[in-house]
Amino acid sequence: MKVYLGAESIISPSGNAEECFEKIEEGIAGIKNYCDRGFNKESFYLSAFEHRNFSFEQLLKDAILQSLKSFDEKLITSDKTLLIISSTKGDLSKGYAQALTAPASAIQKDLRLKHFPLIISNACASGVMAINLAAHLLQTKKFEHIIVAGIDLISDFILYGFQSLYALSNEASKPFDKERKGINLGEGAAAVVVSTQPSAFKSECYRWLGGCTAGDANHISGPSRTGEGLYRSVLATLKASGLTTGDIDFISAHGTATLFNDEMEAIAMNRLSMQHIPLNSFKGFFGHTLGAAGIIETAMCIQSMRKNVLLKSVGYDECGTSVPLHIIEESKPCNINTVLKTASGFGGCNASLIIQKNS
Amino acid sequence: MTTWCRWKGDKVLLNGELFFQCDKNNSEDMALQLYRFLKIDYPKFHKMDSLSKTGFLLTEIIKTIEDTGRFADDEIAMVFANNHSCSETDIKFEHSYLEDKTPSPALFVYTLPNIVTGEISIRNKWYGESAVYILPAFDAGFFEDQKSLLQPHTRALVAGWLQLIPETDAFIYFAEKTAGEPFSTEKILQAYHSL
Numbered sequence: 001m002k003v004y005l006g007a008e009s010i011i012s013p014s015g016n017a018e019e020c021f022e023k024i025e026e027g028i029a030g031i032k033n034y035c036d037r038g039f040n041k042e043s044f045y046l047s048a049f050e051h052r053n054f055s056f057e058q059l060l061k062d063a064i065l066q067s068l069k070s071f072d073e074k075l076i077t078s079d080k081t082l083l084i085i086s087s088t089k090g091d092l093s094k095g096y097a098q099a100l101t102a103p104a105s106a107i108q109k110d111l112r113l114k115h116f117p118l119i120i121s122n123a124c125a126s127g128v129m130a131i132n133l134a135a136h137l138l139q140t141k142k143f144e145h146i147i148v149a150g151i152d153l154i155s156d157f158i159l160y161g162f163q164s165l166y167a168l169s170n171e172a173s174k175p176f177d178k179e180r181k182g183i184n185l186g187e188g189a190a191a192v193v194v195s196t197q198p199s200a201f202k203s204e205c206y207r208w209l210g211g212c213t214a215g216d217a218n219h220i221s222g223p224s225r226t227g228e229g230l231y232r233s234v235l236a237t238l239k240a241s242g243l244t245t246g247d248i249d250f251i252s253a254h255g256t257a258t259l260f261n262d263e264m265e266a267i268a269m270n271r272l273s274m275q276h277i278p279l280n281s282f283k284g285f286f287g288h289t290l291g292a293a294g295i296i297e298t299a300m301c302i303q304s305m306r307k308n309v310l311l312k313s314v315g316y317d318e319c320g321t322s323v324p325l326h327i328i329e330e331s332k333p334c335n336i337n338t339v340l341k342t343a344s345g346f347g348g349c350n351a352s353l354i355i356q357k358n359s
Numbered sequence: 360m361t362t363w364c365r366w367k368g369d370k371v372l373l374n375g376e377l378f379f380q381c382d383k384n385n386s387e388d389m390a391l392q393l394y395r396f397l398k399i400d401y402p403k404f405h406k407m408d409s410l411s412k413t414g415f416l417l418t419e420i421i422k423t424i425e426d427t428g429r430f431a432d433d434e435i436a437m438v439f440a441n442n443h444s445c446s447e448t449d450i451k452f453e454h455s456y457l458e459d460k461t462p463s464p465a466l467f468v469y470t471l472p473n474i475v476t477g478e479i480s481i482r483n484k485w486y487g488e489s490a491v492y493i494l495p496a497f498d499a500g501f502f503e504d505q506k507s508l509l510q511p512h513t514r515a516l517v518a519g520w521l522q523l524i525p526e527t528d529a530f531i532y533f534a535e536k537t538a539g540e541p542f543s544t545e546k547i548l549q550a551y552h553s554l
């Protein structure tokens with residue numbers, strides 16, 4: 001069964017999907033320095049909403065409704081439609097135990113969904129896993145359309161946590177660069193629709209070809225030094241897609257800009273002999289949006305395919321990994337037919353997916 | 360489904376038989392009593408949070424019956440769910456910065472519900488697929504559906520429900536794609552309601 005995806009939407013501090021695309025292309029920064037946000041009032045660079053005058057639920061709902069503008073929106077209340085929510089921490093204002101289920105319940109009522117949304121919370125791999133889950137669920141024929149929404153907001157909890165791990169940079173982050181110092185946290189929401197019916201999309205849709213997950217079996221908060229899980233995940237995704245590395249035109253990497261993550265990815269890509277394929281990290285622009293990252297970045301992959309432009313890896317100047325990668329230094333036109341998206345997260349989980357133009 | 364394990368309150372059943380009961384006169388908590396009962400020597404256990412300890416111990420109990428070593432290192436998948444994510448550890452981490460005035464990295468790394476799959480994969484050197492979901496309540500149908508969502512190379516599955524609030528209410532099963540009784544919603548419900 002063929003699976004299609006499209007109708008991508010993003011709501012980020014830098015704007016919607018089209019606005020973000022243009023800003024990256026034009027080299028306009030997505031992150032800013034925020035004074036006093038650290039535990040001891042340190043400054044950190046973040047991609048944060050200036051005025052958070054909306055609730056978690058409102059942001060989630062807006063991302064979904066914006067996505068549905070490019071889809072047959074009356075299908076939202078169908079028995080064959082499911083919503084999958086990808087988030088690491090959910091809405092902490094609802095209390096820790098209900099932070100994920102409370103907004104899911106509210107959005108079900110608000111949008112009159114037939115099914116309770118399925119929530120995946122698998123660290124920073126959640127978004128990519130959620131899209132793969134949607135595709136696998138469609139293949140069981142239980143559903144025909146799945147809206148996949150990712151969302152995470154910056155909170156003291158998250159900020160102090162990453163700060164305690166010394167994982168944050170107090171400068172604009174530089175994924176894969178020699179001078180990279182760590183993560184810039186980001187926030188936002190994004191959605192895509194995954195469906196078995198290409199005719200239900202109002203704009204061009206793309207094929208989801210395959211996606212797999214693999215574990216590092218190495219460390220709960222540090223990536224494998226050999227890139228084992230990522231290597232295995234990409235190999236399995238290529239196999240499931242019926243493709244070889246030569247078929248991939250562009251890789252949207254995880255690229256958090258920590259020393260260990262980016263090094264791990266470079267090693268995995270070299271083990272896969274994919275180091276020559278144009279690659280970027282969107283986190284130099286959006287920051288690390290955790291559970292939303294996989295959806296935001298897949299949405300940007302779709303945007304790149306729509307516009308046939310390889311977007312630059314924001315923050316990158318000089319190779320900073322022990323083995324080389326083909327980092328996109330300047331945005332440039334390119335016919336992008338097939339894209340590999342990867343993600344890795346705490347718990348040693350790694351996920352990847354491949355999407356292709358539907359022609 | 361070939362083996363299942365149910366932990367509710369102070370009792371643990373293995374395939375329906377009483378496997379362990381907490382000694383109320385022992386000052387050690389039930390997880391530590393169970394760890395000693397299983398005669399495991401794995402120092403990393405002691406730094407785990409309660410969610411990871413629960414998943415870890417139940418998987419160890421499954422392994423007293425199932426020879427998981429007969430599978431290749433990427434053939435066993437893990438799928439866990441609960442209704443409250445890792446809220447116990449979230450509250451402890453919040454306490455570390457609000458009350459103790461020092462955000463604790465050792466607690467923060469456990470404030471993701473999928474860390475339990477990481478701990479089990481490290482223990483067993485399992486490189487297979489894994490996923491963690493948050494559901495409003497135990498849902499046998501959800502677990503039945505998992506069999507059709509597994510990747511082609513996956514041959515076996517360790518899956519279950521890891522609820523800790525208000526008390527431990529956990530259920531883990533081991534299933535193979537091509538062996539054992541076919542697992543249905545009914546079988547899962549029957550096992551879950553055995554305690």
